[in-house]
Amino acid sequence: MKIKKSIFSLAVTVVFALSFSNVEAQSADANKTYTKVVDASADKVWTVLRKMDEIQNYSKGIARLEWTGPKDVGGQRVCYAPDNQGFFKENIVDYSDANRTYSYSVIEGVPIKGMVNTWNVVDLGYNKSMIVWTSKFDEFMENPQMTKEQFFGFIDQSLNEMVGNVIAEAKMEAKM
Known part of the structure; x- marks a missing residue:
């Protein structure tokens, strides 16, 4: 009986601790949040995501990418669509x-x-991690090309594809 209580106490403690790490990982004032639990270590996932x-290797929505500046704060990337008509610029x-x-920050190319x-x-822990993507923004800018629902549908589809590809690569690296 004592062992069952100890195991139960340990399980409650782990769940409690994990719930706090989720809260810290997510921004309370985010307009949109995407999370995915991964069966790979945080270090392996970060090695890919960083x-x-x-990023063009993980999303078919990005045909090519131009990078300028440091691979850190101050760097800038311009991501081009496969049709070479659209792009978005990020700092x-x-x-x-x-x-x-x-x-x-997305400074050009989106209606936000x-x-x-x-x-x-x-x-x-236990060779598991969670990918968290949050977005904060001021407002959606009405435009004739895309509704707010269409834009966030595109974001959801892109995140699912990109995160799925990041996870696949992280799991491959974990096997090496």
């Missing part, structure tokens, strides 16, 4: 290997004003 100048505004996080997105990889 490659800010290679890296925060970066930390120690915290497994980086943030970028003041958009800042953040990637974060949270260590859940």
Whole structure:
């Protein structure tokens, strides 16, 4: 009986601790949040996700990428659509290997004003992690090309594809 109580207490403690790490990983004032639990260590996932100048390898919505500046705060990337008609320009505004996080402001190419997105990889222990993407923005700018629902549908589809590809590569690296 004592062993069952100890195991139960340990399980409650772990769940309680994990719920607090989720809260810290997510921004309470985010307009949009995406999370995915991964069966790979946070270090393996971060090794892939931190490659800010290679995101075109994880999304078919990005045909090519041009990078300028440092691979850190102050770096800038321009991501081009496969049809070469559309693009979006982003500035890296925060970066930390120690915290497994980086943030970028989208300064051109989307119908959103003041958009800042953040990637974060949270260590859940036991060779598990969680990818968290949050977006904060001021407002959606009405336009004839895309509704707010269409834009966020595109974002959801892109995140699912990109995170799925990051996870696949992280799991391949874990096997090496």
